Amino acid sequence: MQEHIVSNQKQTHGFQAEVSRLLNLMIHSLYSNREIFLRELISNASDACDKLRFMSLDNPSLSEASGEPVITLSVDKENGTLSITDNGIGMDEAEVIENLGTIARSGTETFLASLSGDQKKDSQLIGQFGVGFYSAFIVADKVAVESRKAGTDVDAGVRWESDGEGEFTVEAVNRDHVGTSVILHLRDDAKEFLDPFKLRQVVNQYSDHVAFPIRMSTLGDADDAPTEETLNSATALWQRPRNDVSDEEYQSLYRHISHDFQDAMSWSHNKVEGKLEYTSLLYVPARAPFDLYHRDANRGLKLYVQRVFIMDDAEQFLPQYLRFIKGVVDAPNLPLNVSRELLQDYGPVKTIRSALTKRVLQMLKKLGNDKDKYPAFWSQFGQVLKEGIGEDPDNREAIAALLRFASSHEGQGLTSLDDYLERKPADQEKIYYLLADTASAARQSPHLEVFRKKGIEVLLLSDPVDEWMISYLDSYKDVKLVNAARGELNLDEHTESQEDSALVARLKASLAEEVETVRATRRLVDSPSCLVLAEDQLGPQMRRMLEAAGQPVPENKPVLEVNLHHDLLKALDTVEDGDRFNDLAALLLDQAMLAEGQLPKDPAATARRMHQMLVSAVNN
Numbered sequence: 001m002q003e004h005i006v007s008n009q010k011q012t013h014g015f016q017a018e019v020s021r022l023l024n025l026m027i028h029s030l031y032s033n034r035e036i037f038l039r040e041l042i043s044n045a046s047d048a049c050d051k052l053r054f055m056s057l058d059n060p061s062l063s064e065a066s067g068e069p070v071i072t073l074s075v076d077k078e079n080g081t082l083s084i085t086d087n088g089i090g091m092d093e094a095e096v097i098e099n100l101g102t103i104a105r106s107g108t109e110t111f112l113a114s115l116s117g118d119q120k121k122d123s124q125l126i127g128q129f130g131v132g133f134y135s136a137f138i139v140a141d142k143v144a145v146e147s148r149k150a151g152t153d154v155d156a157g158v159r160w161e162s163d164g165e166g167e168f169t170v171e172a173v174n175r176d177h178v179g180t181s182v183i184l185h186l187r188d189d190a191k192e193f194l195d196p197f198k199l200r201q202v203v204n205q206y207s208d209h210v211a212f213p214i215r216m217s218t219l220g221d222a223d224d225a226p227t228e229e230t231l232n233s234a235t236a237l238w239q240r241p242r243n244d245v246s247d248e249e250y251q252s253l254y255r256h257i258s259h260d261f262q263d264a265m266s267w268s269h270n271k272v273e274g275k276l277e278y279t280s281l282l283y284v285p286a287r288a289p290f291d292l293y294h295r296d297a298n299r300g301l302k303l304y305v306q307r308v309f310i311m312d313d314a315e316q317f318l319p320q321y322l323r324f325i326k327g328v329v330d331a332p333n334l335p336l337n338v339s340r341e342l343l344q345d346y347g348p349v350k351t352i353r354s355a356l357t358k359r360v361l362q363m364l365k366k367l368g369n370d371k372d373k374y375p376a377f378w379s380q381f382g383q384v385l386k387e388g389i390g391e392d393p394d395n396r397e398a399i400a401a402l403l404r405f406a407s408s409h410e411g412q413g414l415t416s417l418d419d420y421l422e423r424k425p426a427d428q429e430k431i432y433y434l435l436a437d438t439a440s441a442a443r444q445s446p447h448l449e450v451f452r453k454k455g456i457e458v459l460l461l462s463d464p465v466d467e468w469m470i471s472y473l474d475s476y477k478d479v480k481l482v483n484a485a486r487g488e489l490n491l492d493e494h495t496e497s498q499e500d501s502a503l504v505a506r507l508k509a510s511l512a513e514e515v516e517t518v519r520a521t522r523r524l525v526d527s528p529s530c531l532v533l534a535e536d537q538l539g540p541q542m543r544r545m546l547e548a549a550g551q552p553v554p555e556n557k558p559v560l561e562v563n564l565h566h567d568l569l570k571a572l573d574t575v576e577d578g579d580r581f582n583d584l585a586a587l588l589l590d591q592a593m594l595a596e597g598q599l600p601k602d603p604a605a606t607a608r609r610m611h612q613m614l615v616s617a618v619n620n
């Protein structure tokens with residue numbers, strides 16, 4: 001009883017600190033894009049109608065009470081207000097306070113911290129975050145929301161009001177209809193949004209795809225009589241034949257689904273008929289969302305059944321590594337009461353998932369031929385796509401065809417495996433790659449020397465996930481992939497082989513504790529020595545990943561290969577003093593580690609030895 005009395009009075013609440021910060025930034029950053037507020041509010045209204053339709057599946061009386069879904073824009077020129085009204089699901093008092101006073105999104109803190117203060121950059125970022133309801137304050141200095149939740153009585157209405165300056169009020173009101181009205185008291189410089197012509201144009205541009213009628217009603221003033229008209233076609237766009245839909249309409253639906261400011265890079269719209277009927281419209285965004293690597297980030301696809309919206313984020317329809325794809329799946333034969341749990345093991349869903357996965361990979365393959373767009377795509381999503389090499393054995397080859405690598409061939413830019421195969425001489429039987437921390441470190445690696453000399457191309461892999469990824473990719477189109485820094489290298493029988501010598505035996509004995517073995521190289525041309533991994537050993541990238549994850553990492557003794565034709569090795573062969581030989585051998589190993597970007601095992605000892613060498617060099 002007590003609670004009821006309290007909520008009948010007007011209460012004042014403070015916005016969550018993040019909301020106040022976001023409001024402030026948004027109003028300034030989005031000024032030049034301000035008409036998006038209408039897209040956001042219509043989008044919320046459309047979501048509310050979707051939700052009511054969904055709830056009515058179990059409880060038909062709900063939609064009977066509220067009537068056909070409709071979104072109404074009401075212009076009141078006299079009072080300078082624009083209202084966006086829906087007859088959707090509505091909100092009760094607690095929901096109003098929760099939804100319109102806080103930002104529940106994970107990653108909000110990180111997001112706000114990433115804003116730079118540079119308006120141009122920030123406006124892109126804010127668009128990506130999804131400004132939603134709060135965008136109302138870009139054009140309004142006062143916003144009121146009146147709402148009544150479906151299934152409640154006339155006296156269960158609630159009114160929220162704020163000037164966006166840190167606080168809002170909430171009070172109970174009577175409300176005749178179920179649903180929500182957002183009433184904007186437009187700022188002086190935003191009065192253009194009272195102009196029917198302007199509203200028509202904005203709805204056309206941003207919201208024409210909305211599947212419910214958007215009506216505009218003007219109250220009229222001294223010059224105009226009241227009017228009422230419908231602004232959009234109100235059919236689900238993906239149900240229309242491809243040829244009937246313009247690019248602008250596709251982009252407009254994309255922006256609705258993704259809340260992206262930028263256009264999609266590409267899309268694929270397909271209707272599949274037969275026993276398992278479904279329609280899909282899948283988009284590749286132009287840019288990665290800020291939360292691409294958050295575990296609980298949105299996963300893109302919206303599911304509809306018989307044109308009724310069922311759920312956002314229907315992650316069962318695409319594998320994790322395609323989580324950046326946005327779009328719609330409409331599967332009329334799925335049961336309307338389908339739940340996430342049911343979707344998981346439901347046969348038809350698996351069939352659709354596998355078909356959609358192939359569809360996306362085909363779309364990306366086509367994009368791969370676009371020399372302008374694909375590099376941009378790759379820089380945004382390449383890393384995520386690589387996860388697929390490990391996760392999706394069925395499509396491994398198709399995913400591998402989408403990969404791009406730096407190459408040892410100068411001026412090559414990024415290359416695909418197919419291009420590599422095309423350039424490769426017919427008698428070269430393998431695809432060679434090298435792992436390093438950066439492409440430029442790979443380029444400097446002594447391992448490349450012999451490949452350079454022979455003109456053999458090596459792919460340079462420097463992404464932290466590359467070692468993990470490549471461990472799943474044994475071959476491509478039946479050509480083996482080989483790590484240039486692993487195992488014994490035998491490029492062809494004409495490679496001049498260096499015979500293991502007495503020097504090699506001495507080095508082996510001197511470094512027995514540190515290395516697996518020492519052998520004469522077939523790899524090196526200019527460098528004196530290098531480290532080689534045995535076939536079954538973990539590489540440095542994987543070791544670091546495991547160490548960072550707190551996993552036990554097995555002790556790895558590398559193989560040291562030495563170039564017996566190198567002056568240093570020739571000189572070493574003449575050193576008779578045992579201690580001096582051991583110091584030099586240790587330095588030979590240490591500098592091979594440094595060339596790999598690794599620290600010597602005992603840096604202090606290395607420094608001491610170098611110090612001694614330098615002193616003797618200076619004194620000579």
Ligand SMILES: Nc1ncnc2c1ncn2[C@@H]1O[C@H](COP(=O)(O)OP(=O)(O)OP(=O)(O)O)[C@@H](O)[C@H]1O
Binds near residue numbers: 045088180
């Ligand atoms: N017209 C409405 N009817 C019912 N609920 C609404 C309405 N508008 C907003 N809400 C509620 O308020 C919440 C917050 O809205 P807001 O637009 O800020 O974010 P969002 O829609 O969840 O996210 P985004 O807009 O980034 O997708 C919504 O999730 C919804 O629950």
